[in-house]
Amino acid sequence: MSGKKLSVMMTKSKNGRLKSHQQCLKGLGLSRIRQVVEVIDTPENRGMINKIAYMLKVEEV
Structure with a gap:
């Protein structure tokens, strides 16, 4: 999981x-x-992304 971006x-x-x-x-x-x-x-980055998901667009690389 840590290899994903x-x-x-x-x-x-x-x-x-x-x-x-x-x-x-x-x-x-x-x-x-x-x-x-x-x-x-990472779980830390996922937490920040989930908290402000309404102002982000996220894609797996």
Whole structure:
């Protein structure tokens, strides 16, 4: 499972969001709308993705 990667794209603005949701974006390495990053599929990253799923688009790589 640790070998898998996820492609994560930010689809909505972080302005006006809860501080903890903004920190999840920062933890995933996202700062701009339509920015795409690849993260390793770990329980920690999955937790952050699940918390802010409403503002992300996620695909397996």
